[in-house]
Amino acid sequence: MGREHTGGAMPTMDVDRSDIEYRVWLKEAVRRVQADANRSADTHLLRFPLPERWGIDLYLKDESTHPTGSLKHRLARSLFLYALCNGWIRPGKPVIEASSGSTAVSEAYFAKLIGVPFVAVMPRTTSAEKCRLIEFHGGQCHFVDDPRVIYAESAALAERTGGHYMDQFTYAERATDWRGNNNIAESVYQQLRLERYPEPAWIVATAGTGGTSATIARYVHYMQYDTRICVADPENSCFFDGWTKGDPDATSDSGSRIEGIGRPRMEPSFLPGAIDRMMRVPDAASVAAVRALETVLGRKAGGSTGTGLWSAFKIVAEMVAEGRTGSVVTLLCDPGDRYLDKYYSDAWLAEQGLDIAPYTEAVRTLLATGVWPEAVTG
Structure with missing residues (x-):
């Protein structure tokens, strides 16, 4: 039998005032962060022009338009x-x-x-x-x-x-809702709905934490798409070696020159088993690709965009050579005005010993002929 209340004030639980104040603060903090998402329109999907006869469409998901300017x-x-x-x-x-x-x-x-x-x-x-x-x-x-x-x-x-x-x-990788809720993967597929190839053959990402590639790969598998996921890795990063050798303890002794991507250790958020392919991209190739982007679209972007774009170019060349059609998506990660003293500076390139000329010519050859020059490594 429960105790019967016979009158007077109802008994109350003692609640710490500091806990009440914290919960009020927490509600307001969560509201403010969620409101930011509600105010932000989705980012654009830009089309990189390729010859129509190839039957291949190349897109860049422009994450530079977020309020803080990046993915x-x-x-x-x-x-x-x-x-x-x-x-x-x-x-x-x-x-x-x-x-x-x-x-x-x-x-x-x-x-x-x-x-x-x-x-x-x-x-x-x-x-x-x-x-x-x-x-x-x-x-x-x-x-x-x-x-x-x-x-x-x-x-x-x-x-x-x-x-x-x-x-x-x-x-x-665990903080992001990879099943949907307007994550980057769901957004890409929604924006491709009316395109001629709405399910991309490949999505190319780059890895810093590895969270973006994990989110995209998980979403693709969850939705049962046939899209393949490629991760492009810069010099002085261990991800490529760790993936190719199946070594979770792979390390690199040098820091990446391509800011935002490449790591000296295999990060916990990088999920090697979720992706289909990796490419190691020379830093000079990343710079050449990002400068080609400016030439074609008039947009400056950071070096990580160039790393992904270079790999996307290689995949396009493979598709042309094999007579395959379809779409390829990569990311425009952040704006180039953050790197004017680096990737857009010839003095910085000389200081780093980077010669982008052969890679620039390779991109020109590809866009003109659809052929990838065999002499170019990476």
């Missing part, structure tokens, strides 16, 4: 919602992130949106424009000389400050 805006939003709903981000406590730049720009934006401090732990070689954008959105830049220590330094900084280490390299 990483989607990731940052997902990471913030994931961390907020897990109770990891707390009022007044800093969010710490290990990043090569673009993710940090987007996370600084969301940290400011919900009113918490943000600190980006980055290699000292990160472009000056990215650093400016992080600070513009209210974040701080914490530099390290060795890119391989950004993980440990981020965790230590979070420990010292009582903040939360976001750890995009671990949580990118």
Whole structure:
């Protein structure tokens, strides 16, 4: 028998006032992050012109039109919602992130949106424009000389400050809703509905965390599409070796010159078993491809866009050679104005010892003839 209430004030549970205040703050923080998604229109799918007779259509998903100017805006939003709903981000406590730049720009934006401090732990070689954008959105830049220590330094900084280490390299693949909900993969297929090849033969991604390729590959498998997924990897990255050798412990001793992609270790969010193919792309080829994009579409983009576009060009050439038709999709990851002192600087290329001339000529030959020059490696 339960106890009967015989009058007077009803008994109440003691609730900590600080917990009530936190739950009020949490509701408002989640609302603000979700409202950002509701305000943002979807990004465009640009068509890269190819000769009609080839029967092949090439598209770039233009992620540079997000409020923070890159593909990483989607990731940052997902990471913030994931961390907020897990109770990891707390009022007044800093969010710490290990990043090569673009993710940090987007996370600084969301940290400011919900009113918490943000600190980006980055290699000292990160472009000056990215650093400016992080600070513009209210974040701080914490530099390290060795890119391989950004993980440990981020965790230590979070420990010292009582903040939360976001750890995009671990949580990118699990924070994103890969089944749909307007993720990047679902968006691509919706935008291709009225095209002549609505189900692409290939989607080409590049990998920093590996979260984007994981999201796209999972969605393709979930929806039972026949699309194949290719991941393009730059020099000084271990992903290609780890994938080809089946080695989860593969490492690289050097940092990537193509900001935003390529890693010195196999990141937890990179899912080798979900993808169909990888290509290693020379850094000079990435620069040549991104400059070709500017020539053809009048759009400057970052080096990671060039890495994916170079691989997409190679796939197009293979399809032409084999007489296959269909569509190929790759990503325009972020705008080129963040890299004017790098990929658009001949002085920087000379300093790095990069000769883009043979790769530039290879792209010209492909677009004119459909033939991939055998002499060009990568």
